[in-house]
Every structure is written in structure tokens, then in C-alpha cells.
Amino acid sequence: MKHFLLAAALILSAPAVMACETVTIGDLTIEHAWSKATIGAGRPGVFYVEITNAGSVDDALIGIATPAAGMPMLHETVVQDGIASMPHAMSIPVPAGQNVQLSPGGYHGMLMGLTTALKEGDSFPVTLSFEKAGEVTVNVDVLSLRAEGPDCADAGQ
Amino acid sequence: MRLRRLQLGLWVAAIAAMIIFAGTKWATQGEGVAETGPAFTPVFTLADEEGRIRTSAEFRGKFLLVFFGFTNCPDVCPTTLSDVAQVMDDLGADAEKVQPLFVSIDPERDRRLGLAAYTAAFHPAILGLAGTEAETQAAANSFKIFYGRENDAAAPDGYSMAHSPGLFLIGPDGEWLRQFTYGTPAADILSDLQSRF
Ligand SMILES: [Cu+2]
Numbered sequence A: 001m002k003h004f005l006l007a008a009a010l011i012l013s014a015p016a017v018m019a020c021e022t023v024t025i026g027d028l029t030i031e032h033a034w035s036k037a038t039i040g041a042g043r044p045g046v047f048y049v050e051i052t053n054a055g056s057v058d059d060a061l062i063g064i065a066t067p068a069a070g071m072p073m074l075h076e077t078v079v080q081d082g083i084a085s086m087p088h089a090m091s092i093p094v095p096a097g098q099n100v101q102l103s104p105g106g107y108h109g110m111l112m113g114l115t116t117a118l119k120e121g122d123s124f125p126v127t128l129s130f131e132k133a134g135e136v137t138v139n140v141d142v143l144s145l146r147a148e149g150p151d152c153a154d155a156g157q
Numbered sequence B: 001m002r003l004r005r006l007q008l009g010l011w012v013a014a015i016a017a018m019i020i021f022a023g024t025k026w027a028t029q030g031e032g033v034a035e036t037g038p039a040f041t042p043v044f045t046l047a048d049e050e051g052r053i054r055t056s057a058e059f060r061g062k063f064l065l066v067f068f069g070f071t072n073c074p075d076v077c078p079t080t081l082s083d084v085a086q087v088m089d090d091l092g093a094d095a096e097k098v099q100p101l102f103v104s105i106d107p108e109r110d111r112r113l114g115l116a117a118y119t120a121a122f123h124p125a126i127l128g129l130a131g132t133e134a135e136t137q138a139a140a141n142s143f144k145i146f147y148g149r150e151n152d153a154a155a156p157d158g159y160s161m162a163h164s165p166g167l168f169l170i171g172p173d174g175e176w177l178r179q180f181t182y183g184t185p186a187a188d189i190l191s192d193l194q195s196r197f
Helices: A004-013 B002-030 B078-097 B107-113 B113-124 B132-141 B186-194
Strands: A024-027 A028-036 A045-053 A059-065 A069-076 A079-082 A084-085 A092-094 A099-102 A107-114 A123-130 A132-142 B045-047 B053-056 B063-069 B100-106 B126-127 B146-151 B157-162 B167-170 B177-180
Touching: A024 A132, A028 A123, A045 A059, A045 A123, A059 A069, A079 B078, A084 A099, A092 A099, A099 B045, A107 B107, B045 B132, B063 B078, B078 B100, B078 B113, B078 B167, B078 B186, B100 B107, B100 B132, B107 B113, B107 B132, B113 B126, B167 B186
Parallel strands: A028 A132, B063 B100, B100 B126
Antiparallel strands: A024 A028, A028 A045, A045 A099, A045 A107, A059 A092, A059 A123, A069 A107, A079 A084, A084 B157, A123 A132, B045 B053, B063 B167, B146 B157, B167 B177
């Protein structure tokens, strides 16, 4: 955890960050990581991303960590019988050969205890922990509060 | 002979009744009765962002787009409020006919976190309302919607809110017109509104 925080801090302090970055670990491709601007740091932020498993072994996203928030967690928005709630997701399956999206109205990273307000145009690193593939860090683009999807040339938005 | 005539009469009546029943059923389905339901007039009395008491009666003459939510909700609530903001932008001059309302179902915390900054970040036209617990419950009952507090040790302040994520349309006479279910595209909400002006 300590060396992760150090690494994260180094990444955070890097002057130029590539937008719409794609990272890979093993058979997993992680791309289109985005977040929404927040009003102040008192309310939780959100984290969305797309994960593709090109391999033949099922994997699962089991946690996220970021220097941007004291308590990041995986959540799933569930609308059942007309009632929306967002329980904690213990893990998000990333089956072999499939593409999984954390996107509005479904799975999302809930960034509680923000260290600072997220401003449009900023970016921050999030480290994803996979059950089998291990840990990988991706830079997250902060978009407008009104954004409804990633703002990448290849994201089809 | 008389019996047969009576039997025939009954048969004709029964068949006529079936046709009328089927006909009305088809007609009401065509109007989307499942979406509109029987007519009712929801009411509320809630404080606005400045603490002034606002009531449903003062908005007569305008269409209301009403969303119940809480500001600690980064996933579902911004999606709907963004759609509402888009609708208000796209309405152009007709925007004055529509008043969007965000009713907090977590009023104490939302007042503390600041409701005005939140609604304004989406669109200046959106009016945020946060009453007392009793007033909020009364408003939800009147709109026939559910919300509830879910204790969750891992959530900020130890709880989260479950709620109906729909967007409700109220007519200029105060009557409940319809619900837009969560995820209805802004363009669909816009064209529905424009068809009513
Ligand atoms: Cu959440």
C-alpha cells in the first residue's frame, strides 16, 4: 500500500498526462477512464472505465485505490421495482473474451472522502486490482458534471 | 320460442359487452395508461435553497419536471439532472414554460452540503428544494414515490439513500401527467414537452 501511494503520488505530480490513455496488463485492456467534476470535496466523486479481457481465463475487478480519495469503493447501481440504490460490489466479473463497462446507471467506482474537488480538465490516477491479473494504474480524465460518457475519439460518444 | 329469443338477446348483449370491453381496453392501452395512471394532483410544501417556503400551488401555469434525489449520489442523480439541463437548453424560448425541481430526499445533509451550488452546476433554472423530514415524506407520498434511508457503514456518514429515480411531469393545472423512467433520453423528454405546448 505504501509503495503504491508513493507511486501514485509520483504519477499525480507528473506534469503532462495523456488523455484517454489505454493501459494493458496481461490479457486485460483498460481504457476510457473518466470521472465527473464535483462541487467541492464534500460529496463523493465517481469513476468509470472500460475493461476488455482478450484472454481465455475469467478475471474480476476486486478493488480500486487512488490518492484522490480516502475511501474509494466499487458500487453497482441497481434499479429494482422502480427503486434505485447503489450497493457495494464485492467484485465485478471480467469474463474471458468479454468487455465490461463501468458506466452511468451500472457499475461505478465511488470515490468517497475526496482529498480535493475534482475539476473539469484535471486527471488523477486510479489503480485497479484484478483477482488474477494483479494491479494496474490508469489516468482518469475529469469531465464536466454533465458528461454522460468518455470524451475520446474512439469511444463512440 | 320465447326462451330462445331471450337466449339470443343475452348472447347479443354478452358479445356487445365483450367488444366494448376489448375496445376500451385497447383505447386506454393506446394512451399509455400504464404510464399515466389515474389523474391526481401531487402537492408539496418545501423550503428552497434560500430557506423560503415554496408550495406546489405557486407553480400553477407552468409544467414541472420533478426529480427526487440526493446530492451525495454521483451516479444516477447527475445523469437525470444533466438530461434536465439539456432539455432546458434545447427548449429555447419555451424554457419559461417549464420549471425543473430537484427535491432532496436527504434534506438535512443536502442543506449542509449546499443545495444551490449543486443545482446551479447543472442548470441555473433548476430549483432545489429541501424541507423537513416530515415535509419531504409528505411530498413523496403525494407523488406516490418511495425513498428510504439505507444504513451502510461504508457509505459517507454511515448511510445511503434508495429512491425512485424517475422524472415526473406535472401539468400547468397541477395534475400529474407522466413519468419519464430513468435513462429516458433528453431528446424524448424534449419532444414530449413540445407536443404539449
Ligand atoms: Cu455509488
